[in-house]
Amino acid sequence: EKQNLFISIILFFLFFSVIFCSWRIGQAGRILVVPMEGSHWVNMDIMIKALHSRGHHVDVVRTNKSWYIKDDAPHYKTITVSVAKTFHKDFLNPILKKVFAYRREKTSIMSFVNLLIEMFRTMFDMHGMMCKMATTMLEDKELMGDLRRKKYDLVLTDPVWGAGIILAHALELPLVYNVRWVTSGEGHLTITPSPLSYIPMTCSRVTDKMTFIQRVKNLFFYALYEIQDMLFICPQYQAVCDKFFGPNVKYTHLLQGADLWLMIVDFVFEFPRPTMPNVVYIGGFHCKPSKPLPEHLEKFVQNRCSFC
Template sequence: MSHNRNATLLLLCVVFLSWRLSHGGKILVIPLEGSHWVNMDIMIKALHSEGHSVDVIRTNQSWYILDGFPHYETITVPVVEAFNHDFIQPVLKKIINIERGEESFLTFASLQVEMFDAMFNMHRIISKMATSMLKDEDFMDMLRERQYDLVFTDPAWGAGILLAHALKLPLVYNVRWLTSGEGHLAITPSPLSYIPMTGSGLSDKMTFIQRLQNFFFYLLWQFQDTVFTNPQYQAVCDEIFGPEVKYRELLQGADIWLMRADFVFEFPRPTMPNIIYIGGFQCKPAKQLPADLEEFVQSSGEHGVILMSLGTFVTELPADVTNEIASTFAKLPQKVIWKHKGDKPANLGNNTLLVDWMPQNDLLGHPKIKLFVAHGGTNGVQEAIYHGVPVVGLPVFFDQYDNLLRLAARGAAKILSLATVDKDDIFLNAIQEVLIEPSYRMNMQRLSRLHKDTPMKPLDSALFWIEYVMRHKGAAHLRTESYKLPWYSYYSVDVVLFLTGALLLVLLTASMLLRCLCITVRKNKAKRD
């Protein structure tokens, strides 16, 4: 009897699994490397657990995207150049050296030139990769034969956008950045009077001078997109699809935008019905730490632990900076866990543990963690919010300063520049201020409560909308067509000019009639006289 019952249960399990697999979708993923892959991988695992089949396109020089995992299969594209560790590290070293210089217009200009050059080269590499894929008929036929339900991509690269158009498939974004800049700017109304541009260092409350500054940064982003980025992808469109296909329209035409932000983090702003906010979707309750880490954390006693990580890209800082950081940590009563690669600082204190890797989410969720010293990447900032840990920020590049600014504006973080870390105990004073002043932790814990108080978990929301697009073969009814309008129609310049012209015509006609009437009256008066 027991044997029959077990056999029946096994049969039911097989039937259930077969049903799930048969009803699961087929998804083609074109991700970004580095930290962007870390959160995309979490999404892919969740899709796989729901019975969906996922194929991931990567290069043969992939940095993070590895083969041999059960939740996805890889499709490897051979390339000569790739966006990987070898590409990013020289760029980072230059940026760090520039940022450590004296603040001046020359420093700012040098930083912008370096960033423009890096972005141009990154998109040049991706454009070549996209062209290679699209011109390979065997490769494209293979993709078509697999009959995918949708393309899921991070649009900070343009390859996935071009592939979705070529395959005529619905398109879903895992997005915070586009090839043209911050994601909202492409499809939502974004008044510059209270929507701060990335890099401006501004909040949503601006003076007149700050609004001028904000407008300047808007022009800077437009210049980068118009001169350095869009032409490269448009050249691919011209060669593969024809000049009538505009890359900017393909970029703006995604069905669903899964935005890696929420309004606990982001400043309030207009949005659109096909933007779904999934900020913090990668966060989860902390798991138990490995025994060695747990022992180190517990040894901190009542003082607790400081966590330091500068993310995926920044693996090591200049030696004098790391020595100053190590010296500062050595003066503190807290224990420190520092994710650090490279040479061991000469003055490392006994209270500091250097690690190549750490379970950041699990550490941030540990009750002994008092402070997070972070670079301001989106993943780390959202994990800090989720677990209610205040931050001392050391931003390096891209959107990191702006991410930290959003925490600082809410009283949950303090921001320093790399140029000030080794000067006059500024780093030490910042750490002590955030540790001692209770408002930082109270404000961050308030943000944590707000973030968690939602009717649906961000990851569940993301899964629902991906499956929604698969069920309905797209989401055109949620997608605005405004991006297809020329700028003069979007801003109603033609309407204003028409109405202005009509008004002038009416006034001119009335003036002429009045003049004629006056002339007639004078003539009649003259005759009577």
């Protein structure tokens, strides 16, 4: 009789577990989005609308000085972070004008060097603002407590800046990228093997069939990205990691450690290159209103929701 009672209890718990898991599968996911301003927000907003249309709850982190991301919308709620300074609509205009002028005109080596210095300074300032935003969020105990209580299933971010990456680590949440560029440059260079002998660097104006001189040129542009990252970008984010997580947590590892990379490129317009299993190519998804949401992201959310 005791044995029958024991078996009955086990069967009851098994039945309850199945019912609980089935209920979780049918539930909507909770997604925390940390987007980039400007044109990057356009395709992120389309993705958010698709997630909302499928029943998922989306919260979007923005600053109080945001110029594209409106406060609350039918398809998302906003979490506003107060910052003293952020880049505005015209922040990049001066440097972009100089880049275009350099492209059009035959200029001297010194002009090129001066342009590089100004670009490095601009990137340093921009990422410095993002590091201050990340610091403001992590120091706000009320905000962080509220984010933890909401029990998000994942963080979706544009890794062209690192605030979302650091926030995901602080909340111990899976990380999904809506990506072409990361803080250190082109996304592929961060996660995939990229032999410089046949992988052209952005702005190098070479193809995958290079002469020796062209390979040297390609290496030069790669070195510029590395110098910019090592001297002006990564140390700022690492300082935030050191302050809140300790020196054993490396920002470069957090950057590389995203669970899913939704890469906004199409191989039709790219040279052949190595890739990784967790990189999904979704180039042009925002031009397809019938299926605006990549199925891989939908499955990723559902898998998180179905975890018992």
